[in-house]
Amino acid sequence: MNNTLKVGDKASLTKAFSEEEVFRFAEISTDKNPLHLDKDFGRASIFGRRIVHGMLVASLFSGLIGMELPGEGSIYLGQSLSFKAPVAIGEPVTASVEIIHVRDDKPIVTLRTMCTNSEGTVVIDGEAVVKVKK
Amino acid sequence: MNNTLKVGDKASLTKAFSEEEVFRFAEISTDKNPLHLDKDFGRASIFGRRIVHGMLVASLFSGLIGMELPGEGSIYLGQSLSFKAPVAIGEPVTASVEIIHVRDDKPIVTLRTMCTNSEGTVVIDGEAVVKVKK
Numbered sequence: 001m002n003n004t005l006k007v008g009d010k011a012s013l014t015k016a017f018s019e020e021e022v023f024r025f026a027e028i029s030t031d032k033n034p035l036h037l038d039k040d041f042g043r044a045s046i047f048g049r050r051i052v053h054g055m056l057v058a059s060l061f062s063g064l065i066g067m068e069l070p071g072e073g074s075i076y077l078g079q080s081l082s083f084k085a086p087v088a089i090g091e092p093v094t095a096s097v098e099i100i101h102v103r104d105d106k107p108i109v110t111l112r113t114m115c116t117n118s119e120g121t122v123v124i125d126g127e128a129v130v131k132v133k134k
Numbered sequence: 135m136n137n138t139l140k141v142g143d144k145a146s147l148t149k150a151f152s153e154e155e156v157f158r159f160a161e162i163s164t165d166k167n168p169l170h171l172d173k174d175f176g177r178a179s180i181f182g183r184r185i186v187h188g189m190l191v192a193s194l195f196s197g198l199i200g201m202e203l204p205g206e207g208s209i210y211l212g213q214s215l216s217f218k219a220p221v222a223i224g225e226p227v228t229a230s231v232e233i234i235h236v237r238d239d240k241p242i243v244t245l246r247t248m249c250t251n252s253e254g255t256v257v258i259d260g261e262a263v264v265k266v267k268k
Contacts, residue, residue, distance in 0.1 A: 013164065015164060017162075024162055025159070025193075028151075028155045028158055028162075028190065029190065029193035029194065029197055030147065030149060030193075030194060030197040031193055031194075031196045031197035031200055031201070032201065033197070033200030033201055033206070033208075035200065035207075045207075053196060054196065054213075055189060055192060055193045055195075055196045055213075056162065056163065056193070059159075059162075059163035059164075059165055059187070059189045059190070060163065060164060060165075062163065062165045062188065063165030063166070063167070066165055066169065067165070067167055072167070072168065073169075073179075074167075075180070076188050076217050077216070077217055078215060078216045078217060079188075079217075080212070081212060081214070081215075082211070083210050083211055083212060083213075
């Protein structure tokens, strides 16, 4: 396995999802929930505005894992997600992944996956389990 | 809370993700892992071909939950995902959600979320926790 990976290794990225990206994701994923697409529906919701699909925000973890840490050749085995706060369209969020466990017996690592908004509020929390390229 | 929801209620949908959809998702999500985009890389991988992003396939659960069961007004609280088998580009998969627990004290339900391919192999398994519109 990749012996250079160790507990505490981190990667992160910041992104804001545009209205156009939310609409395109709704088309691809079939998730056309009006909470994401309809201004009036969003305004009348408990969030007071349209919000970005939670699974789209969570996809930032997938990108970090597949491209940065552990990076190319990683196989995604599992992901838990706790959606803690809404993300508004156009609001920058920072997704981060951090290795919290490296197995001795198999090339498998666990990462804490967290996404925060610009105020530091955690919007998504969870863990990923990833098989690492040998 | 919505008293019509009960354990055993189900909803499902079948979809195949096209190459164009996978490319568009890669742009939106920033996940440009070559395992999803590069034919040669996919061929040389343990899967022998490019595969659809797991988080994109999992987004089918989000659509079912937000639009069908429990449906409009649902608030996604959490989702666990176990990626069990790859999904090829153009391969039809069936996502299904089934209520497995309805809380008595709060308007919250748990659903089993499962995605299978045309051979009946489970490709994603997990659970969702959803707050239901009062």
